[in-house]
Amino acid sequence: xxxxxxxxxxxxxxxxxxxxxxxxxxxxxxxxxxxxxxxxxxxxxxxxxxxxxxxxxxxxxxxxxxxxxxxxxxxxxxxxxxxxxxxxxxxxxxxxxxxxxxxxxxxxxxxxxxxxxxxxxxxxxxxxxxxxxxxxxxxxxxxxxxxxxxxxxxxxxxxxxxxxxxxxxxxxxxxxxxxxxxxxxxxxxxxxxxxxxxxxxxxxxxxxxxxxxxxxxxxxxxxxxxxxxxxxxxxxxxxxxxxxxxxxxxxxxxxxxxxxxxxxxxxxxxxxxxxxxxxxxxxxxxxxxxxxxxxxxxxxxxxxxxxxxxxxxxxxxxxxxxxxxxxxxxxxxxxxxxxxxxxxxxxxxxxxxxxxxxxxxxxxxxxxxxxxxxxxxxxxxxxxxxxxxxxxxxxxxxxxxxxxxxxxxxxxxxxxx
Amino acid sequence: xxxxxxxxxxxxxxxxxxxxxxxxxxxxxxxxxxxxxxxxxxxxxxxxxxxxxxxxxxxxxxxxxxxxxxxxxxxxxxxxxxxxxxxxxxxxxxxxxxxxxxxxxxxxxxxxxxxxxxxxxxxxxxxxxxxxxxxxxxxxxxxxxxxxxxxxxxxxxxxxxxxxxxxxxxxxxxxxxxxxxxxxxxxxxxxxxxxxxxxxxxxxxxxxxxxxxxxxxxxxxxxxxxxxxxxxxxxxxxxxxxxxxxxxxxxxxxxxxxxxxxxxxxxxxxxxxxxx
Numbered sequence: 001x002x003x004x005x006x007x008x009x010x011x012x013x014x015x016x017x018x019x020x021x022x023x024x025x026x027x028x029x030x031x032x033x034x035x036x037x038x039x040x041x042x043x044x045x046x047x048x049x050x051x052x053x054x055x056x057x058x059x060x061x062x063x064x065x066x067x068x069x070x071x072x073x074x075x076x077x078x079x080x081x082x083x084x085x086x087x088x089x090x091x092x093x094x095x096x097x098x099x100x101x102x103x104x105x106x107x108x109x110x111x112x113x114x115x116x117x118x119x120x121x122x123x124x125x126x127x128x129x130x131x132x133x134x135x136x137x138x139x140x141x142x143x144x145x146x147x148x149x150x151x152x153x154x155x156x157x158x159x160x161x162x163x164x165x166x167x168x169x170x171x172x173x174x175x176x177x178x179x180x181x182x183x184x185x186x187x188x189x190x191x192x193x194x195x196x197x198x199x200x201x202x203x204x205x206x207x208x209x210x211x212x213x214x215x216x217x218x219x220x221x222x223x224x225x226x227x228x229x230x231x232x233x234x235x236x237x238x239x240x241x242x243x244x245x246x247x248x249x250x251x252x253x254x255x256x257x258x259x260x261x262x263x264x265x266x267x268x269x270x271x272x273x274x275x276x277x278x279x280x281x282x283x284x285x286x287x288x289x290x291x292x293x294x295x296x297x298x299x300x301x302x303x304x305x306x307x308x309x310x311x312x313x314x315x316x317x318x319x320x321x322x323x324x325x326x327x328x329x330x331x332x333x334x335x336x337x338x339x340x341x342x343x344x345x346x347x348x349x350x351x352x353x354x355x356x357x358x359x360x361x362x363x364x365x366x367x368x369x370x371x372x373x374x375x376x377x378x379x380x381x382x383x384x385x386x387x388x389x390x391x392x393x394x395x396x397x398x399x400x401x402x403x404x405x406x407x408x409x410x411x412x413x414x415x416x417x
Numbered sequence: 418x419x420x421x422x423x424x425x426x427x428x429x430x431x432x433x434x435x436x437x438x439x440x441x442x443x444x445x446x447x448x449x450x451x452x453x454x455x456x457x458x459x460x461x462x463x464x465x466x467x468x469x470x471x472x473x474x475x476x477x478x479x480x481x482x483x484x485x486x487x488x489x490x491x492x493x494x495x496x497x498x499x500x501x502x503x504x505x506x507x508x509x510x511x512x513x514x515x516x517x518x519x520x521x522x523x524x525x526x527x528x529x530x531x532x533x534x535x536x537x538x539x540x541x542x543x544x545x546x547x548x549x550x551x552x553x554x555x556x557x558x559x560x561x562x563x564x565x566x567x568x569x570x571x572x573x574x575x576x577x578x579x580x581x582x583x584x585x586x587x588x589x590x591x592x593x594x595x596x597x598x599x600x601x602x603x604x605x606x607x608x609x610x611x612x613x614x615x616x617x618x619x620x621x622x623x624x625x626x627x628x629x630x631x632x633x634x635x636x637x638x639x640x641x642x643x644x645x646x647x648x649x650x651x652x653x654x655x656x657x658x659x660x661x662x663x664x665x666x667x668x669x670x671x672x673x674x675x676x677x678x679x680x681x682x683x684x685x686x687x688x689x690x691x692x693x
Contacts, residue, residue, distance in 0.1 A: 058530040112677070120542045122565060124514050131522040138519050141599035144512060147566035159677045163572045166543030167561035174561050178576060181583040185436055187635060187679075203521070206530035207537045268559035268584055270506075270551040275539040284557055291584070405539055406548025408560060 019180045020252045020259040020417060021360065023102025023245030025094040028354055029065035029238055029344050032093070034101070037354075038361040041369040042390040046222035046343050048236050054202050061214035063221040065238030065345030066200040073097060075105065076155075085126060088151050090196050091117060094243035095156055102245035103257060104190055114160030114188035116179045117149050117243075118171025118195025120349035121204075122164070128203050160188040168404030169309065169346070170268075171195045172242070172353030173412045177266035179246045189251065194356075196241025197349035208237055211276070215312065225346075226373040227310035227339035228317050228381040235311040238345025242353040249417070260360045264397070264415040265296030271407025278316055278403060282323040285409040289327045289401065292411035296397070300328040303335055303413075304395040305362045307355045309403045310339035310371075310381075311346045318380040320401065325382075336393055338371040338386040352402035352410065359398035359414045368393045438578050439629025439686075441588070442620035443664050444490030446482050449611050453478050460485050463492035468553055475536040477517070478614055479510040480546045483594040484553055486616035494620070504556055504588045505580050506547045509564035509573035511595030514541035519602035550592065558586055569593070570656040571674055571681060574633060577621050587626075591619045593657055615657050617664075629686065631664060636673075636680045 026032065029047025030040040040047070048065045056062040070089040072081045073096035081089060095115070099105040104113070127138035137143040146154075149162035161182070165174045172195035179193030199205075208214050215234040217224035226232040244260075252259055269288040271279035278285075293300060306324065310317045317339075324332050340358040341347075347354050362368050367390045374387035400412045448456055460481055461467035473481060491498060517537070524532045539545060543562035551560040559580060564572035570593045577591035594616040606612055624632060662669045663683055671684035 056530075060530070119565075120544060120562075121514075121538070122543070123512050124518060124537070124541060127515070127518050128522065131518075132526070138515060138522060139602055141512065141515070141601060144566065147564075147568070149572075150566075150568065153677070161575055161676050163563060163576055164543070164565055164569075165561050165563055165576060166565070167547075168542065168544050171544070171561070174559070177583055178579055181579040185579065185582070185635075187436075187579075202530070203525055203533050204538070206525070206533035207535055209530065210533055211535035211538070266583070268505075270548070270557050270560045272551045272555050272557055275545070275548060275552070287557070404544065405542070406544050406560070407551065408544065408548065410559075 017184060018249035019183050019246050019263045020249050021244045021261050021263065022247055022252050022257045022259055023098040023104065024242065024260060024357060024360065025097030025101060026240065026242040026354065026357055027067055027070050027090055027093055028240035029067055034357065037357060038365060041340055041343060041358055041361055042365060042367055044343065044370045044372050044389055046372060048221045048225060048345050050221055051200065056205065059205055060209035061205065061216055062218045063224055063236055064200040064205065065236060067240050074100065085129060086198055087122060087125060087196065088148055090198060090241050091148050091152055092155055094194060094196060094241045095152060095192050098192060098243040098245050104245060109157055109159065111189035112160040113158040114179065114182055114191040115149055115152055115158060115162040116175040116191065116193045117164050118166065118175040118349050118353060119148055119164050120166045120168060120171060120197060122148055125198060125201060128201055132202065166349065167408035168406055169348060169351045170402040170404035170408040170410040171349045172351065172356060173266065173402050173410035174268065176244065176263060176356065176412060180263050180266065183246060183248055191246045192243050193246055194241065194243035195350045195353040197347055198239045199348040200237055200239045205237060213313065223373050225312050225342045227308065227312045227342050227371055228377055228385060229374050230376040230378045232312045232314060232317065235313055235341065236345040238347040240347055240354060241350045242357045259417045261363050261414040262417045264298065265292040265413035267291030267295065267411040269409045271409065273407050275406055278319050279407060280319065282319065282326045285323040285403055286326045288409040289323065289411040292413045296413040296415065298397055298413060301331045303397050303399050304393065305359065305368050305398040306335055306337040307358050307398065307400040308337050308339045309401040311341055318378065321381040321383055333384055335384055336368045336386050336391060337383040338369055340369050342372045352400065355400045355402065356412060356414065359400050362395045362398050363414060363416045366393065366395055367391060368395065436578065437624040437632050437634040438581055438621045439624045440619045440631035440633065441622050441628040442490045442494030442496055444486040444493060444618045445661050446485035446489055446616045448482055448614050450606065453481065453614065456485060457481050460488065462488050462498065475540045476549055477513055477541060479513055479594040480549050482614045482616040483508060483546050483592045483618065484550065486618035487550060487590060487592060490618045490620055498554065502555055503558050504590060505558040505584060505586045506550045506556055506560040506590045507563050507573050507577040507580060508546040508550060508592040509562065509569040509594065510546055511569055512566065512599065513543065515600060516602050517541060546592065546594065550590065559584055574681060578633060578635065581621060581623055588620055588622045591621055593617045595657065597655055597657065617657055617660055632684055632686050634682050636682050
């Protein structure tokens, strides 16, 4: 279905051209469409359950926000789709449904469509998937012929450049920032951007479990992801993806496209501290947030909602609370903050992309998704929480933080149009 | 696919570059497998102490060689490390983690979850090398991995060029790393074609900020027409070898890699048609 939005006036001459999000495609533990995911986010539903698609008897953490294989996208050949691997299927589903949502699917060969995909461990996961089925791709480089983005270029018939980016949990925000810049530079006419990860695998779940990063609340899967709660004991791995169609406001407006939001600002920095542990110094992450707000030409007090990175780890959640206080000052007491990882789990490389979707939900539905399982807020995380239930709230500008392994700090500002 | 050009006086390059940045410093590091353990113990800034054992212990070989290339670039150009703290980093390994996965997979199949190293994800993901570089050099600008497979070099160069202006950075490191030929786990070296881990570190700055013999630009369409001046040496075979050839060897002045809808051009400043 192609939605026709009102024709909107693009940015005034002399300002940076605006970039709008005009299409969304996604597959997450809360559903396979923007509408379903938005409904479930605002209903406070959990997509976390016991892992039952492989043996987890020897895994420390036996729960995850895992998803079923992506369905064949409309208009795609089922047999050809079946021959793709699981990551390619997920990405193709998200890309096709996003292009359809934006109204570009039938016209995608008329314009330069680029692709920026956040993907963190494409080859490791591919070798694992192949190896567990008895394959030997890891031993034979000649079998590693095409990356996901190259396969997408072929399957989608897109004619712009393609790029894989990886900054762990921050990948999706970097992908959106790159795509926005490509549009501003004129390298593409339309750009798909987002991220995907299928990290609920036997070895990946084991690796995170052995890192002692995961919740071991195996008997209560839906209560395990507890960002900001005093009793949080680690994150829950999730998987899925979200892809967005970005285009210049002028292009979108001229064709009467529906706009979810404008990408108003992107900020980024690095801790330069540790390969896993975030810096105890809030300044690098604060710098990323301030940069995003500056590019968006917004003051901290202009923000109506913060989608926190908060993964449900003892150290990370408290650290982010310090960052929010440093950036927003007194204003943080009145700005609702929630972590939708409480419902989806931590989608790893796809986290930032799915959380951008959560911000679009807040802007579109004028309601803030909750942090579920927030029974006893940690005093070290003194924020304006939204526990258990969504809150109707005027949301014109939303911030999404994503802070990745290796100390990558990113902040995305989305604005209503 | 690439075009490697030796330009004569009357260059046929006619299109004005649309988006250009300058390579103000570069470093190349090449190590065979026998040399890597020694490099791991000594990699660090020129004239300074090596990186600590705890930092290098779990890093992949590609990370170590990438760090060697960047330290070589800093030393060769006499860059002050302190001014790099606000730069960005883009790193593209090629098939990072293959050797470790080749041993970890059968071990997991035989022994189960406990056998999987917790260091796999922090050190062998596509983001890992860029993160390691930012730590080693105390770089607080943005950092991410790019590419990671075939064509990763092109992806990384595109990403680095866009990153420069996306975050208004004074500079960006783009580090390209890979095994050439691609490493086959458990294979012995062929004397005529040993496995070499190669890295090129490029320091990019916006064009016009001064310095930089090599320029990179995105072209709206393929304009460069090669015209060999004389019998050229053996053409390099990989993109990294092409870049190294342009950086080192005055026989080569430019290279062009087609992109959908255009191309990425690397050319030596001063080549006629490319002044300024």
